[in-house]
Amino acid sequence: MTAHVVVQVKNNQPKLYQAVQSQFQSLFDAQKEKIVVEHKESGHGRQEERYVFQLKAKLPPELTEKWPTIRSIIAVERHRSANGKGTVDTSYYVSSLSPKHKLLGHYIRQHWRIENSQHYILDVVFNEDASRIAMEDAVENMALFRRFVLNIVKQSNCGARSQRNKLKRAGWNDDYRAQLFFG
Template identity: 30%
Template sequence: MCIFIPKCQLLPFFAERISGSRFLSAFFVEPLLHKFTSRVVAVDGQAVKASRRGGERAGKYILTFYDTENGIALGQKLIGNKENEITHAASMVEGLDLAGCIVTADALNTQEKFASALIQKKADYCLAVKQNHKSLFYDIQLSFMDRTETRTVEIEKVELGHGRIETRKISVLPGSCLPAVLLKKWIGLDEGTIVKTTTESVNKTTGEISSLDRYYISSLNFLNAHIAEQCARAVRRHWGIENDLHYVLDVNFYQDRTQCKNANYLQNRVLLNKWALGMIRKLQKNEESETGKEARSVKRIMTKLQSPTAALEALTSLINK
């Protein structure tokens, strides 16, 4: 299993010489996937800090499509820098099976071409909107400020933790609230939804209150029975790519310390890390299913799989299921 592959002297040889696309084709994620209704797939780039050279502000970026339900990276691409996400996200859609998924992304990837590509693949989108799309941003704001609008659907949830009381409110309106000129640009939005999330946080120690509003566009049909809950889930699950993938890769796989000049090696080593993490996620799900208890942590499973025998046994158990 690839937990111990990095110790093999052949890995640098092959990883440096095989192109990223060919290396990716050698790894299969389909057997690791559970079939969920409306899987949420998050899209985001991650910098490998130690790959930074010269006057670069950050290292090379890897753009990833991440299945937040299964904990599996569906695809990745070396993009050079953060801004290149704009041009590559739409092109990556073509090679992925996203039918029935809700694809989420930050404001950088809220692009008409990306939204169109997702609709063509029979996926839905839920994309963050900030002032990089000023007209869209302000028109969404105005829609939620309209006191004559009676179609607003809202849900609210209170969470306790980390010394704070957080109240999360999700408000949704039909996309048709927006001007026709905008609806023509964003395919699927005419029957879709615009979203406002408001997070109010109260510090239990100091009593200090902070509030933050965020806005989104979605192709999810506003007439769906539980549209507010659907949008809330999509927005919440998007953070899985940061918390469950990027953070784990940096902390447990020391990915941000990966120093290299060879682009193929960087891309392929990151791919191995994600494939290994995907296997561990599958082991965790199986363990929870079999024992009814919370699975061991990623770190504990990685420690056990340092043994080639244990790793092969685990891999065999996954193949045979």
């Protein structure tokens, strides 16, 4: 059995990002009328439409050498509107699956569902978005620490049901905190 990948391409891989982005740019410029809506969603005072484009990967030789299993590239355009303001965001992905694979958009949505769920918990439970830590190493260390604690709390079967309540109780009670961390 062979495992396949779908990986988001970000600016920290500038050559790959540029190659994928430029391959889609001509499609975006010339063929807007061929877009098919992948998903429409509304809630929480906003509306979102997602469009998924899939192409056969045509990467330069140096990138093909570094990413030999990549067969397709994917662009996801998200059109959001909330409170009368609209935004468009485009994310790029590479995959070892065929560009004709019907579940690529689904796999990407599942990734974002998990990612958004974790971000929501980190912000609500740890108030992460309001953090005033500025030193780069400290920011990374605290983010790692928060995720470490969150994983321990998620796996715990002791006491409170919600993660927020488990963390509050751990802050108030030394015995509960020890039970949470050391079983």
